Amino acid sequence: MRTNASRVIVGIVVFAVALGGGLMLLHSSSSNSSKGKRDDGGHTATAPATSEIWKVGDSWIMKVRQDSGAITPSGDRSVATVPFHFEVVSAPSNATGAWHVHATQEGAEGPFAKGWNLWYVEKDDAMVLKRVSVGDEKPLEAELAAIVLGPQFPYEVRYDAPPKNGTVDAADLLKQSQLPPSSVPTGTAPSAMPPAAPN
Amino acid sequence: MRALGTTPVWTTGLGQVRTDITDDKDLKMLKRRLAGLVVAMVASMVLVLPTAANAATEYGSTSKWPWSGYWWPMLENGYNLYTNNGPLQKYDQYAGTTAQAWEKSNHYTKDSANSWWGHCHAWASAAILAPEPKAVTKNGINFTVNDVKGITTALYYEPTFTWLSGVRVDDANDTSSAAYKDIAPAWMDYLLRYYVRYYKYPFIMDLNANSEVWNFPVFAYNRTSTTLSDGREQVTNYVWYASPDYSVTGTRYKMKTYTYTLKAGTLGTWTGNSVNDHPDFAWVPTGKRVGSGTNPQVTEKNVEAITGLDV
Numbered sequence: 001m002r003t004n005a006s007r008v009i010v011g012i013v014v015f016a017v018a019l020g021g022g023l024m025l026l027h028s029s030s031s032n033s034s035k036g037k038r039d040d041g042g043h044t045a046t047a048p049a050t051s052e053i054w055k056v057g058d059s060w061i062m063k064v065r066q067d068s069g070a071i072t073p074s075g076d077r078s079v080a081t082v083p084f085h086f087e088v089v090s091a092p093s094n095a096t097g098a099w100h101v102h103a104t105q106e107g108a109e110g111p112f113a114k115g116w117n118l119w120y121v122e123k124d125d126a127m128v129l130k131r132v133s134v135g136d137e138k139p140l141e142a143e144l145a146a147i148v149l150g151p152q153f154p155y156e157v158r159y160d161a162p163p164k165n166g167t168v169d170a171a172d173l174l175k176q177s178q179l180p181p182s183s184v185p186t187g188t189a190p191s192a193m194p195p196a197a198p199n
Numbered sequence: 200m201r202a203l204g205t206t207p208v209w210t211t212g213l214g215q216v217r218t219d220i221t222d223d224k225d226l227k228m229l230k231r232r233l234a235g236l237v238v239a240m241v242a243s244m245v246l247v248l249p250t251a252a253n254a255a256t257e258y259g260s261t262s263k264w265p266w267s268g269y270w271w272p273m274l275e276n277g278y279n280l281y282t283n284n285g286p287l288q289k290y291d292q293y294a295g296t297t298a299q300a301w302e303k304s305n306h307y308t309k310d311s312a313n314s315w316w317g318h319c320h321a322w323a324s325a326a327i328l329a330p331e332p333k334a335v336t337k338n339g340i341n342f343t344v345n346d347v348k349g350i351t352t353a354l355y356y357e358p359t360f361t362w363l364s365g366v367r368v369d370d371a372n373d374t375s376s377a378a379y380k381d382i383a384p385a386w387m388d389y390l391l392r393y394y395v396r397y398y399k400y401p402f403i404m405d406l407n408a409n410s411e412v413w414n415f416p417v418f419a420y421n422r423t424s425t426t427l428s429d430g431r432e433q434v435t436n437y438v439w440y441a442s443p444d445y446s447v448t449g450t451r452y453k454m455k456t457y458t459y460t461l462k463a464g465t466l467g468t469w470t471g472n473s474v475n476d477h478p479d480f481a482w483v484p485t486g487k488r489v490g491s492g493t494n495p496q497v498t499e500k501n502v503e504a505i506t507g508l509d510v
Binding site: 066068070071072074076078079080082105107108109110113137179180181182184185191192194195 | 316328392
C-alpha cells in the first residue's frame with residue numbers, strides 16, 4: 001500500500017512539475033512573442049516614420065466654395081472657390097508621433113496670413129488631425145480648433161486623410177447642430193477689461 | 200405700564216425697541232428681541248450666501264479693438280459710397296476710374312423696404328483686418344476720414360470668412376423656426392469666451408434675430424453667471440461691439456445685454472428680452488477676394504496708394 005501510495009504521490013508531483021514547466025514555457029513563448037512586437041515598435045522608434053499616405057514635401061490644394069450671399073445684407077449670391085495650400089513639412093521621429101502639415105489660404109490677412117499648422121497622427125492606415133494652431137499661436141486640440149478655426153478643419157477631422165486637390169462646399173462642412181465644446185481653453189495672459197458701459 | 204408717548208425709538212423688523220430701559224423686565228424683553236434679530240440675520244445670510252457663492256463674473260476683451268466706420272447704405276440717404284463728392288467720386292478723381300458709376304449701378308436700391316441693405320459686413324471685416332485709415336490729401340484731393348474708410352470698406356465687400364454658428368433668417372415673418380431661435384446661447388457664449396477672451400480676437404455677429412442683417416464686430420464682454428439649484432447656469436452677458444458711425448476715428452462702441460440659461464449637453468435657452476433680441480449668426484473674416492459683387496474699379500493697389508496703409 002505504501003509503495004502504491006508513494007507511486008501516486010510521485011506521479012502527482014511529476015505531473016505538477018510537468019504542468020508547471022509547460023505553463024512556464026507557454027508564458028515564456030508568449031512573452032517573447034510580445035517582446036518581438038514591442039521590439040519592432042522600438043526599432044521604428046529610432047527611425048523617422050514613413051507613411052503610405054504621404055511623405056515630407058508632398059503638397060496639394062483644396063478649394064473651399066464660399067457664397068458671400070451668406071453674410072451680405074442683400075444676400076446676393078457670389079460664389080468663389082478659395083484655395084487652401086497644404087504641405088507636409090516634417091515627419092515624426094517615431095510611429096506614434098505627429099506629422100506637421102502647414103496650410104495657407106490665398107488672400108488670408110491678419111492672424112490668418114501666417115496660415116495654420118496641423119499635426120496629424122497615423123492611425124488605422126489613415127491620418128487623423130490631432131492639433132491645430134493659427135500661425136504662431138499655441139496649438140489647440142483638433143476637436144476644439146475644428147469648430148472655431150474654419151470649415152476646412154472639421155473636414156480634416158471628419159475625414160481621416162485630406163483629399164488632394166479636391167473641392168468642397170463650405171456650407172456642407174458646417175455642423176450646426178453640434179454643441180460647442182464643454183470647456184473653454186484658458187489663456188496664458190489675462191484678458192483686458194471691457195470698456196466702460198456706454199451711456 | 201409706561202406709555203411710549205414721545206420716547207425715541209428705532210425700528211426693526213421685530214417691532215419697536217425702546218431706548219429708555221429702566222427695569223429688568225424691559226431688559227429681558229430687549230435681550231429677547233436682540234436674540235431674535237441675530238437669529239433672523241443669520242437665517243438671512245444662510246439663505247443668501249449659497250447663491251452669492253455660486254455667482255461668477257468673467258470678462259474678456261480683444262487685444263485690438265475694431266475701428267468704427269460707416270455702413271454705407273444702398274438706399275440713397277446722402278451718405279452713400281456713390282454720393283457726389285463722396286468716397287468713390289474722389290477715388291475716381293485720383294485713379295481715373297469709374298467706381299462711382301459701378302457702385303450706383305450695382306449697390307443701389309430705391310426700395311425703402313431694403314433700407315437696411317448696405318456695407319455693414321464689409322466695414323466690420325475691414326475694421327478687424329485692415330489698419331484704421333486716416334484722413335489724407337493725395338494729388339490735391341482731400342480724402343476725409345469717411346472717404347478713406349469708405350474706399351477701404353469697398354475692398355472688403357466679399358471677404359473670405361469662416362462661418363462660426365447660426366442659420367441666417369430670410370423670412371421676415373419667421374419668429375419661431377430654429378433659424379430664428381439661433382444663434383444658440385451656448386454657441387454665442389462659447390465664441391465670446393474662446394475668441395474674445397482666450398484668443399483676444401474679434402469676430403462678427405449679425406445682431407438682429409430677424410431677417411434683417413446687421414453685422415457688427417464684437418470685441419468685449421462681461422459675463423455674470425449663477426448656478427441654479429437644478430444645475431443650470433443663469434447668465435447675463437454684456438457684449439460690446441464697434442458701432443458704425445460717420446466721421447469717427449478710433450472705436451466708438453455700443454453694448455447689448457443678453458440673458459440666457461445654459462445646461463450641460465444642450466444649446467441653452469434665451470430668456471427675457473433676449474428671446475426676441477439675440478444674434479442671428481456669427482462669422483470671422485479671414486481675408487478678401489474680388490467676386491461678382493465687389494466693385495472691380497476699387498483695387499487694393501489704389502487704396503493702398505491713397506491711404507498709405509497695407510490693407
